[in-house]
Amino acid sequence: MEFKDNIPIYLQIEQYLYRQIALGKLTAGEKIPSVRKLALELTVNVNTVQRALQQMNSQGILYTKRGEGNFVTEDTQLLAETKQSLINNELEQFVQNMERFGIKKVELVSTLENYLKDEGDQHE
Amino acid sequence: MEFKDNIPIYLQIEQYLYRQIALGKLTAGEKIPSVRKLALELTVNVNTVQRALQQMNSQGILYTKRGEGNFVTEDTQLLAETKQSLINNELEQFVQNMERFGIKKVELVSTLENYLKDEGDQHE
Amino acid sequence: MEFKDNIPIYLQIEQYLYRQIALGKLTAGEKIPSVRKLALELTVNVNTVQRALQQMNSQGILYTKRGEGNFVTEDTQLLAETKQSLINNELEQFVQNMERFGIKKVELVSTLENYLKDEGDQHE
Amino acid sequence: MEFKDNIPIYLQIEQYLYRQIALGKLTAGEKIPSVRKLALELTVNVNTVQRALQQMNSQGILYTKRGEGNFVTEDTQLLAETKQSLINNELEQFVQNMERFGIKKVELVSTLENYLKDEGDQHE
DNA sequence: GTGGTCTAGACCACG
DNA sequence: GTGGTCTAGACCACC
Numbered sequence: 001m002e003f004k005d006n007i008p009i010y011l012q013i014e015q016y017l018y019r020q021i022a023l024g025k026l027t028a029g030e031k032i033p034s035v036r037k038l039a040l041e042l043t044v045n046v047n048t049v050q051r052a053l054q055q056m057n058s059q060g061i062l063y064t065k066r067g068e069g070n071f072v073t074e075d076t077q078l079l080a081e082t083k084q085s086l087i088n089n090e091l092e093q094f095v096q097n098m099e100r101f102g103i104k105k106v107e108l109v110s111t112l113e114n115y116l117k118d119e120g121d122q123h124e
Numbered sequence: 125m126e127f128k129d130n131i132p133i134y135l136q137i138e139q140y141l142y143r144q145i146a147l148g149k150l151t152a153g154e155k156i157p158s159v160r161k162l163a164l165e166l167t168v169n170v171n172t173v174q175r176a177l178q179q180m181n182s183q184g185i186l187y188t189k190r191g192e193g194n195f196v197t198e199d200t201q202l203l204a205e206t207k208q209s210l211i212n213n214e215l216e217q218f219v220q221n222m223e224r225f226g227i228k229k230v231e232l233v234s235t236l237e238n239y240l241k242d243e244g245d246q247h248e
Numbered sequence: 249m250e251f252k253d254n255i256p257i258y259l260q261i262e263q264y265l266y267r268q269i270a271l272g273k274l275t276a277g278e279k280i281p282s283v284r285k286l287a288l289e290l291t292v293n294v295n296t297v298q299r300a301l302q303q304m305n306s307q308g309i310l311y312t313k314r315g316e317g318n319f320v321t322e323d324t325q326l327l328a329e330t331k332q333s334l335i336n337n338e339l340e341q342f343v344q345n346m347e348r349f350g351i352k353k354v355e356l357v358s359t360l361e362n363y364l365k366d367e368g369d370q371h372e
Numbered sequence: 373m374e375f376k377d378n379i380p381i382y383l384q385i386e387q388y389l390y391r392q393i394a395l396g397k398l399t400a401g402e403k404i405p406s407v408r409k410l411a412l413e414l415t416v417n418v419n420t421v422q423r424a425l426q427q428m429n430s431q432g433i434l435y436t437k438r439g440e441g442n443f444v445t446e447d448t449q450l451l452a453e454t455k456q457s458l459i460n461n462e463l464e465q466f467v468q469n470m471e472r473f474g475i476k477k478v479e480l481v482s483t484l485e486n487y488l489k490d491e492g493d494q495h496e
Numbered sequence: 497g498t499g500g501t502c503t504a505g506a507c508c509a510c511g
Numbered sequence: 512g513t514g515g516t517c518t519a520g521a522c523c524a525c526c
Contacts, residue, residue, distance in 0.1 A: 191526035
């Protein structure tokens with residue numbers, strides 16, 4: 001896994017784990033790898049991993065069993081809500097940013113369609 | 125103008141100016157307000173403004189006339205390219221992020237349409 | 249280290265570091281002293297050092313590991329190219345300046361030889 | 373005439389006039405164009421031209437006749453000396469800079485010869 | 497008036 | 512400990 005330079009690594013780890021959950025690779029109640037394992041896998045400082053987990057802990061997405069490790073919450077509703085709110089955030093941001101470049105909501109869909117089409121053409 | 129906390133102010137100023145140009149509020153060859161004026165307007169330190177301008181300077185979007193001020197480049201092609209690349213970046217990021225949440229390109233357009241529709245409903 | 253008055257200090261620091269690399273005193277992948285150490289050594293403000301490093305960073309000669317420090321790029325090809333282009337710049341400037349004094353390329357080599365010889369004589 | 377951004381314009385004008393003299397386009401005792409004419413020619417502020425002339429005045433290269441204009445000194449020896457010292461400066465700087473890149477005096481001549489040769493090849 | 501450089505010192509984020 | 516950002520204020524060079 002590679003990290004971008006302009007965003008804190010612990011946030012990128014957080015996003016990574018969120019995605020694992022959103023994609024169903026980590027399911028409700030499942031144990032996630034130990035801090036050290038994750039740190040090794042991601043070639044990152046242990047502190048950095050811990051910081052990411054702390055945040056998710058305080059958001060209720062993870063919970064810690066002392067001496068056992070960290071687990072994904074069993075509150076499937078919370079998981080679904082979280083996923084949806086992340087996606088909505090993304091959409092909101094996107095719409096906002098495009099408007100700042102003078103692209104109005106009405107034009108947004110067609111702009112996106114064109115982009116996807118062009119991108120596809122390039123790789124053909 | 126208000127600044128977000130998690131992004132350096134000088135980058136936000138840069139983005140702001142880029143948008144002004146993209147929207148045609150600052151046109152090729154036009155003088156932009158002096159660093160001190162901008163600093164006052166944005167209630168920010170002069171150095172912070174200068175840093176933003178320096179970056180744009182080194183990217184060729186602005187140029188400095190000593191003792192006179194900063195001006196938007198007259199290279200309209202560069203301006204157009206820059207605008208387009210900023211928009212494409214935005215699109216690329218968006219598509220990438222959504223894919224990370226398991227939303228594939230095929231579904232993207234409809235997801236966006238739904239979002240825009242729902243958002244509209246809320247405000248009715 | 250002493251600084252000339254007519255050139256910005258941060259540029260002189262940049263040049264200094266470039267030379268350290270060109271001379272092999274700083275090698276690919278090596279950590280360079282922390283900004284604070286450098287600032288102390290050079291009896292200069294931390295910000296001034298940082299500005300020099302930022303430039304080299306954006307040129308790809310250095311990269312930053314958060315919380316760890318700055319490192320010389322491991323891209324040895326880039327290093328070699330950079331060194332060569334610095335030297336070529338120097339040569340180009342020299343040739344150009346001499347031509348402006350009416351010394352043509354044909355005479356350049358002998359002019360240089362005479363200069364080196366005379367200079368040697370003085371110190372004998 | 374075009375000016376570099378990183379060097380004060382008045383210095384560049386000074387150098388320009390020095391070269392005109394060194395090349396014999398302006399000879400001892402000759403009147404140089406009026407400040408306004410020069411300013412127009414070079415599309416530069418009048419103040420800027422004046423500043424350049426002031427410096428050359430104080431160095432004795434030019435002298436002012438009130439109400440008549442500026443003239444090149446008639447002291448041909450001073451002119452010759454000045455020219456020589458400018459050239460020597462250039463040489464000294466060059467040797468110094470190259471040494472900073474690890475190119476010793478012994479290698480200098482051959483480095484220069486190679487450069488001139490390569491450059492010639494490119495334009496063939 | 498314009499921008500450019502530098503300082504001292506503060507506070508923050510990261511590992 | 513590392514670097515990054517920001518401020519306030521000074522001084523300079525240029526037009």
